[in-house]
Amino acid sequence: MTTEHTLSREKFAELGRYYRKHLLEETLPFWEKRIRDDKNGGYFTSFDMAGNVSDPIKSIWGTGRMVWMFSALYNRVEKRKEWLDLARHGRDFLVKHAYAGGGRWFYKLDLKGNMVEGTVSAGSDLFTLLGLAEYAAASGSREDLQLIEETWGMYERMTRDPDPRDVDPSRPFYKGRPMFEVHLADVLAPVLGAERTRFSRDRAIEKILWVYSKDEHKANFECLDAHNKVVDTPRGRTLNPGHTMEALWFCMDAARKTNDRRVIERAAQVADWTWNRGWDKEYGGLFAYLDLNGQIPTEKWGYHLAVDQAWDDKSWWVHCESLVTFAMAAVETRSETWMQRFMELHDYCREKFYARQYGEWWPSLHRDGRPKMTDHGKAWKWAYHLPRALMYLMQILEDAAKSGAPARRKTNH
Numbered sequence: 001m002t003t004e005h006t007l008s009r010e011k012f013a014e015l016g017r018y019y020r021k022h023l024l025e026e027t028l029p030f031w032e033k034r035i036r037d038d039k040n041g042g043y044f045t046s047f048d049m050a051g052n053v054s055d056p057i058k059s060i061w062g063t064g065r066m067v068w069m070f071s072a073l074y075n076r077v078e079k080r081k082e083w084l085d086l087a088r089h090g091r092d093f094l095v096k097h098a099y100a101g102g103g104r105w106f107y108k109l110d111l112k113g114n115m116v117e118g119t120v121s122a123g124s125d126l127f128t129l130l131g132l133a134e135y136a137a138a139s140g141s142r143e144d145l146q147l148i149e150e151t152w153g154m155y156e157r158m159t160r161d162p163d164p165r166d167v168d169p170s171r172p173f174y175k176g177r178p179m180f181e182v183h184l185a186d187v188l189a190p191v192l193g194a195e196r197t198r199f200s201r202d203r204a205i206e207k208i209l210w211v212y213s214k215d216e217h218k219a220n221f222e223c224l225d226a227h228n229k230v231v232d233t234p235r236g237r238t239l240n241p242g243h244t245m246e247a248l249w250f251c252m253d254a255a256r257k258t259n260d261r262r263v264i265e266r267a268a269q270v271a272d273w274t275w276n277r278g279w280d281k282e283y284g285g286l287f288a289y290l291d292l293n294g295q296i297p298t299e300k301w302g303y304h305l306a307v308d309q310a311w312d313d314k315s316w317w318v319h320c321e322s323l324v325t326f327a328m329a330a331v332e333t334r335s336e337t338w339m340q341r342f343m344e345l346h347d348y349c350r351e352k353f354y355a356r357q358y359g360e361w362w363p364s365l366h367r368d369g370r371p372k373m374t375d376h377g378k379a380w381k382w383a384y385h386l387p388r389a390l391m392y393l394m395q396i397l398e399d400a401a402k403s404g405a406p407a408r409r410k411t412n413h
Contacts, residue, residue, distance in 0.1 A: 007330065007339055013401035015346070016394055023390035026359035028073075031383035035066060036086060040112050042093030046377030049358055054375055056111040060098050060124040062377065064105075065384040067091050067131030068187070071138040077391060084138055091135045094128055095144065103154025122158070125151055126180055130187055137190045148191060156200070172223035172235065175212045178204035179247035182254055201254060208247045209266045218273040219292055220244040230292070234299035237292040241278035242318030245271065245286075249325040249392075256332055268329045268338070275341060283368050284348045285314040286322055307364070307379050313372060314365040316381065319349050320389035327393055331400045361386055 034051050035043040037058075045062035046055035070087040074080060097113030098106050105124040108117040119125075129151045132144045159177060185201035211228050213220045222238050225231050248267045255263035278286045289304055289311050291297045297311045309315060326342035329335060352369040353361040363381045364373035373379050 007334055007336065009401045012331075012397045016397035016401055019390050019394040019397060023387060023394055027361075027387055027390060028383070030358060030360045031066075031387070032082070032086065035383065036089055037111070041089070041096070042109075042113065043090050044377075045382060047375065049355065049360070049362075049374040049376070051358070055378060057116060058093075058109045058111065058113075059377070059380075059382075060094070060105055060107055060109065061121075061127050061380070062382040062384075063090050063094055063098070064124070064127030064129070064131040066382055067094065068127070068134045069383050069387055071131065071134035072388070073391065074138045075134065076395070087131075087135050087138060091132065091144070094131065095147065098124075098128065099147065103150040103152075105151070122155070122177070125155060126184060129155070130184055133184075133187045133191045137187075145191070148188070152188065152192065152196075172225065172231070173228075174223045175208065175221065175243060175247065178207040178212075179243060179250065182208070182247070182250040186254060205251050205254065205263060208251055209263065209270060213266075213270045213273075217292060219277065220247070220270050220274060221292075234291070234297065235301060237295075238297065238299070238301075239274075239277060239290040239292060241274050241286045241290070242288070242315060242321055244274045245318070245325040246321040248274075249321065249328050252325070252328045252332060253392075256328070264332050267325075268333050268335070271325050271329055279341075280312070280314075280367065284344070285352065285365070285369070286318050286345075287311060288313045288315050288318060303380060307373065309364060310367075312367040314352070314367065314369070316353055316361045316363050317385040319345065319353060320385045323349065324389050324392050324396070327396050331396055 030051060034047060034053075035045070037044055042058055043063050043066055044053045045059040045066075046053065046057065048054045067087050067090040070083045070090070074083040074087065093113065094105075097109055100106050100115075100119050103125065104119040105128045106115045106118055107121055107124050108115075110116050129148060132148050132151075136142070136144055136148065181200045181204035185197035185204075188197045208220070212222075212224065214230065217230065219239055221230060221236075222240050222243060223231070223236065225236075230236055248271050252264050252267045255261075255267070275286075277290055280287055288309050289297055291311075300309070303309070304311075323342070323345055326338055326345055330338035330342050349361070352365055355362055355371075360376070362371040362374065363376065363379040364371075366372045376382065
């Protein structure tokens, strides 16, 4: 494992080159040559580790995410026509087959685009919205503006009028939506205007960092009760390092554009709590989920239930999000501690997750680092978490190498 860690421009440049190569030469080729369904339209969304289609069902979550990914590569990395064409291919399938009307989108379609499962999750709405908005910015087309307006308007009404707590005060209030609102606001701003999304973004950042993050517990929670209090139940005590790290880098990414040090320092503090609770000091890596009181978690829900993930498994997406958080924290706070943690996680992921023969990562590991899950797609693993992380890491580190990280600042962690 690496033992020398510096915040030098040379180190940032070395790491930036690594992540550029990992993204463009190793990981993206796995997806670029496999996902396009030229016969029926859209993308294949389920593969085994070798890249063979393992399920004909097309996930709208996965499709929306991959439309965003290839549009974002075109917008943020390089104007490659093949990326824009691939994004368009997914976009056309969504618009033709997946819209349920009224700002809602289907959940799963069959190979030819017939609905298999309907509007059971806001995830389909939000990830489709994400993809359409990023594609609109990439293409310069306004053809989807009405769909974008309808979908965002539906979401605004659903989350504001009335507040779900007014309808059912006993219902847990989950962090997932404000988490995603921060990232979505950044994507929607070029299409709908920053003023249209600023309220949702700012409200979401406040919720993540000062409502779901509790100083008395030094923890960031997945759900709270109607009064923003911690509920002493297995679900109420659940801590999800992956969701927390993802939410934190969304917040830091928004804040670093305006140099909002209050948000950056608070996000780094909450990340420090999460590292202290979630880092496996025996085997390395981050646990999939935890109980606030240090007990063995007794309830699986959400993603962990869907893929039958144990609390001490190591999940690829948790580590992708954490790499971005650690890198941002190191660069933005000039913290040697965060750089040390980033390098430790970087080495762990390269050694344990990276399956060199495929250019991709194992979806899930046993606690000791042995591969546990091998299929893509069925595990909600698409061209999204990993290439998105690699893209952001490449840019964070290359920018730091060119300009130098911000001046060192005092922190409380």
